[in-house]
Amino acid sequence: MAEGEHALLESIERETGPAPLWSVLWLHGLGADGSDFVPILPELVRRDWPPMRFVFPHAPVRAVTINNGTRMRAWYDIRDFDLANRADAAGVAESVAQVDALIAREVARGIAPSRIFLAGFSQGGAITLAAGLRRTAPLAGLVGLSTYLPSMHEAAGALAPAATAQPLFMGHGTQDPVVPFAAGEQSATWMRDHGFDVEFHRYPIPHSVCLEEIRDLGDWMSRRIAAA
Template sequence: MEEELIEVGLPTAPKRVILLHGLTGTASVIQPVAEYLHKRLGEDYSFILPTAQIIKVKQFKGEPVHAWFDVKNSDFRKQVDVEGIFASSDRIASLIRNEISNGISPKDIFLGGFSQGGVIALATALLEPFAVSGVFALSSYLPLENQLTSQLTEASKDVPIFQAVSLKDEFISQEMSDRASLFLKKRGNPVLVQKYDMRHEIRSRELEGDVAKFDFCRISTSPFSYNLF
């Protein structure tokens, strides 16, 4: 079955943002975030919102949900579904390569994601043999299993990363967030970490931090809050 894919903005826009939803979400769920950013960035940017496939998630007692990879343990550091991460990363990489084949430079492609989507955004960018313009990972983390980290490319060390950390996050621990940022900094990535007094959610303040980090323009301070899992 073809999964939902939503595009926000003009197909002729010179810059692309691939934005990934979290566990149990869809492109429609994270679409308000893309629309919020698009209104502030203008027509130079367009957003591509893919939807994860439906898989059986062990942590949900095998219930089929939209997920970028399986969650086998409430402690996300254990029993990591590395194969699932690779599979979803390959899928997003195909979207990137399609944009490149249409004349978009990797330097004009951004990856962003919330929670599980942030994992895939990070993994995809770090596995590619070229550097995309940047990654923003919201309330997310990076699995540090050797199967994954041993395949990160030299070129991806040039990818700047914005990491938004929720201090009251019910799912992603501070330790997981800190381990990810420390690993990325040690390997040489330019990393900006911002911490917010909020739960596992997306708010306008962190979106504005993201756009500032990646040289997005026309930042607005109008309120935005969206709860996502």
């Protein structure tokens, strides 16, 4: 393997029909794995959608500082409870490269970037936003649930001009004790202020997803698919 290349992450895949025309990459949260969001598919997928491939990758196992160095699946180390210093930049960059490799595999399998959604929850959502703002070939859309934009004070320097063509769906619980609601709202505002079309929803839930949120996301995805 050449320097700079990344082995593809192991993933769970589900296809809603033969010969998928669209792909969705879904990144789980800290300490979970790719199986975490597979159960939402019956509530998310609409009957009139074209055949889709859902890819649920497993994050690498690494030591997580705030959890006393315990090794678990994580997209990056969490060094501090303070959001401004929470994500280690090297870990974020590594995960962004691994996500880009998964997107490249979907393109190699015949799915154009404009028919690929990138979604994530919590830590996975942070990687979704970090990867999304660097995209030079825009995706069909970005989805960030219960999440925040890491290293926001440096993010403008990484923003690719073409990236803002990607619509963004964000949902956040007003009772979230892990990623405060204000952090999600602030991240949505940053993305909007830097040119992204952001649809932001609030829900009376903790650090989780709810049925209403999945239905709102499905409505948003339906509009993106219909507009393609």
